Amino acid sequence: MTVLLEMKERLKLIYSKSDVFIVPIAKFLLAFIIFNTLNSRMGYMALLDDMGIVLIAALACSFLPLGAIVLLGAVFSLMHMYALSLEVALVGLCVYLIMYLLFFRFSPKDSLVVAVTPLLCALKIPYVIPIAVGLLCAPSSAVSVGCGVAVYYLLQLVSESAPNIRTMGEEEALAKIRMLVESLLANKAMLVIIAAFAITVLTVYLIRRMSVNYAWTIAMIAGTMVNIVVLLVGDLYYDINLAVGSVLLGSLLAIVVAKVIEFFRFCVDYSRTEKVQFEDDEYYYYVKAVPKMAVPMQTRTVKRINSQRTREAEADTGEGSAYAVGSGRQGSRTVTTERSVSAGNSRQSGRTVITERVASGGNVRQSGGNGSAQRGGQSGNGRQGVRTSASERTAPGRSGVRNTGRTQGRSVTIGRTVDLQEDFDEDEWP
């Protein structure tokens, strides 16, 4: 578990450092997959079924808001429908407009859900969506999931009806529209799946918001079971020819994905749950605090030992000096590293230790006018070490323990190194 938590922290760090690149790349990939899937499944317009166009559109989506993927996806699908038949495009446009006007305006920020749902339906893994949306989004996102499912079935209907539509002449325009609209409204599988997904989203959302232990795990399992039950009942009532095996496998996959989401989003340690009760003038408070699982990141400090500077320092100390104490930059780095090791893993404790050492360093500097070679060379940690060493550097002819700054360790206080460097101004020293 510790390894996983460390990996999570590392991933978080990578994301926070390079989200400027990661987000556009992710958007680009998503848009590319969506447009490519659309082209491979419909592909009636030869002009759009071109890798160059797909790449340009995906590239545009990478720096536009997420809604652009939905918009361009809708434009792509409408153009393919138009290439098939004007009437089909008209029906598609009407369906999109109705969705936008009636449903999508309540949850405009769910573009990702609307874009991903048809894609996952096409990839035959749609059961991940309601569980993930229930865990991560608001209950109103059920509407977006429903819209996504409706879009998938519309596109599927167009693909399936394409041979029939092609055989129909232009004089049968009304017949084409009637066929599409009636097929869409009579599609019981679509209605059952929309209902099942909406109920699942609400169930998962309600359970994961409860203050019981392992609420997220209970929510995802309960949601999966509700989903399966509603789908099976719908299959019994409407005879939608549901493949039970794929439903069960898809649901298992949904639980696995949900566990991954839980690990990244809601990783808590229920064994350390604390329940406290207190009151103020107006309320009684019953508080349950569940600590998050977290492992502090360990970062390595790379030291560079400048041999030239060391030689200069040696020259400064005179002939009889055995001191090539890490002077200037080098010295401060060595000191920081050693201190960090002694401070432990916690960033907070590292800071505390630094503060104490800074306070004591001043004293050493004042009292160390003569320079205690032995002390400075051996300690070499904290600010104290730096200043003592520096004062010793100016005291010629003294012997002591040589500090080459080779100490290796892990540092959590890189920022402090800068402070020490700033403080360590050679002009300050006599």
Added chain:
Amino acid sequence: MLSEERIILMTRMASYEQGEGRKNVKIGNYFRSDYITVQVLKAVVCAIVAFLIMFGLYVLCNYEELMKKLYNIDELLVLAKDVLTYFCVMVGGYGVLTYIICTWKYVSAKKSLKCYYHNLKKLGSMYNER
């Protein structure tokens, strides 16, 4: 001297202002009745447009049948009554739904803004304590 508590508070508030807070501040600028009225009006317009689209599709699907009904005044009246009923149910129902959702949105936005202003006051008092 840097105050860690103050920095945490400021960071949280800045994050709120840039995300959810922006939307809530917009909502908070309205009186409750004004906000809900505007939203319900928008919803009614959207519902009317959506109804017209649906009716258009219905007309296209049942064009021949409707043409026959046009020459029979009784059937036409029945059709008009049905259409009007559906129109009222849809637009009215959508308006009521929007009213409920917008009331809830307004209340939660106000609650959130109250918390934000409380934090703002707390931040001000932290600066005064210096």
